[in-house]
Amino acid sequence: MKDFSFKDVFDLMRKTAPFLIFRFLVYFAITLCFVLITGAGAGVGYGVGYIANAAPMGGMWGGLVGFGVASAIMYLIREYLLYIVKAGHVAVLVTLIEGKEIPGGKGQVDYARQMVQERFATSSLLFALDQLIKGILKTFNKTFMSVATIIPIPGAKGLVKFFNTILTLSLTYLDEVILAYLIKTRTENPWASSRTAIILYAQNYTKFLKNAVWLAVFVWVLTFMIFLLVLGPAALLVKLFPGTGGPLTLIVALVFAWGIKQAVIEPVAMIALMLVFFKVTVGQTADPEWEARLESISIKFNELKQKALKTQQEQTAQSGDSQEQPPSPS
Numbered sequence: 001m002k003d004f005s006f007k008d009v010f011d012l013m014r015k016t017a018p019f020l021i022f023r024f025l026v027y028f029a030i031t032l033c034f035v036l037i038t039g040a041g042a043g044v045g046y047g048v049g050y051i052a053n054a055a056p057m058g059g060m061w062g063g064l065v066g067f068g069v070a071s072a073i074m075y076l077i078r079e080y081l082l083y084i085v086k087a088g089h090v091a092v093l094v095t096l097i098e099g100k101e102i103p104g105g106k107g108q109v110d111y112a113r114q115m116v117q118e119r120f121a122t123s124s125l126l127f128a129l130d131q132l133i134k135g136i137l138k139t140f141n142k143t144f145m146s147v148a149t150i151i152p153i154p155g156a157k158g159l160v161k162f163f164n165t166i167l168t169l170s171l172t173y174l175d176e177v178i179l180a181y182l183i184k185t186r187t188e189n190p191w192a193s194s195r196t197a198i199i200l201y202a203q204n205y206t207k208f209l210k211n212a213v214w215l216a217v218f219v220w221v222l223t224f225m226i227f228l229l230v231l232g233p234a235a236l237l238v239k240l241f242p243g244t245g246g247p248l249t250l251i252v253a254l255v256f257a258w259g260i261k262q263a264v265i266e267p268v269a270m271i272a273l274m275l276v277f278f279k280v281t282v283g284q285t286a287d288p289e290w291e292a293r294l295e296s297i298s299i300k301f302n303e304l305k306q307k308a309l310k311t312q313q314e315q316t317a318q319s320g321d322s323q324e325q326p327p328s329p330s
Helices: 006-015 015-051 055-077 080-096 106-119 122-146 154-171 175-187 190-202 205-238 247-281 288-297 301-323
Strands: none
Touching: 006 015, 006 080, 006 247, 015 080, 015 106, 015 154, 015 190, 015 247, 055 080, 080 106, 080 122, 080 154, 080 175, 080 247, 106 175, 106 247, 122 175, 122 301, 175 247, 190 247, 190 288, 190 301, 205 247, 205 288, 205 301, 288 301
8 A cells, every 4th residue: 555645645736836837837848948949950950951852851860959959958957957946846845744834826936946045055066965865776776676686586687677667767756855854854964864864765665665666657657648648739740840750759749748747747756755755754763774784885875974074064163163253342
């Protein structure tokens, strides 16, 4: 059985509707950017190909190049998406889970931005932390799966590989869950608190896995259904691009399905795992045994420890400097 209620999930989504609208607009703009740049690339490629008597081929390759350019833009703005969109949504959700009130309308987005800025001074700090967390989780899950590869059952390796794929998809949102823990605990040392959150995840990983796999199936089945629904409109849209078709139709449909997934479907899984994390770990403390296991398998986990110690030392030094300063004359 799952450890969350869809009623609670959708109730939280309803209360954060203004942020969901903001999230939808952001990902709609990204999707539109993909389509327009892909179309522009197809047009240029068609023109170049026409000169060489290969207009259709030129249009297709131009569209693929345009898609690559759009992907590069997406790569460049990933810090912004994490800082403003994902972290902001997590911040308002944590506030609601704690039973507090949040603003409605546009004020909810400003409130979320302010909360994130209070916890993380810059987007680069949050992005660096997020990358470390993802690396640690990837190593932990890979190590867990490697144990299964030694099972002497014919065809077990293929089964393990398939299960590993499902596992990776299912745990996509864990970094946001850990971010929720950092915001909830109001940490002044996000590196240290991240270590604690990862240890809490590790010592309860079987419960998270059960819920995460269930959610992954739900999310990806729904996403595939949306992909099938937008395939027709995508084909009509691609016909507007000169000399394109075939692969570009699938690409555009995938982009639309991805945008809807990020804007509407992904929050369902993220909120559900947040609720599971807070429910399962309530009253728990980090187990030193699990901390030692993580240190033995992950270089990035040890890097997290060094950053936590450095931040603690800097905070101690700043505290000492402020105490040594003489009072200003009245």
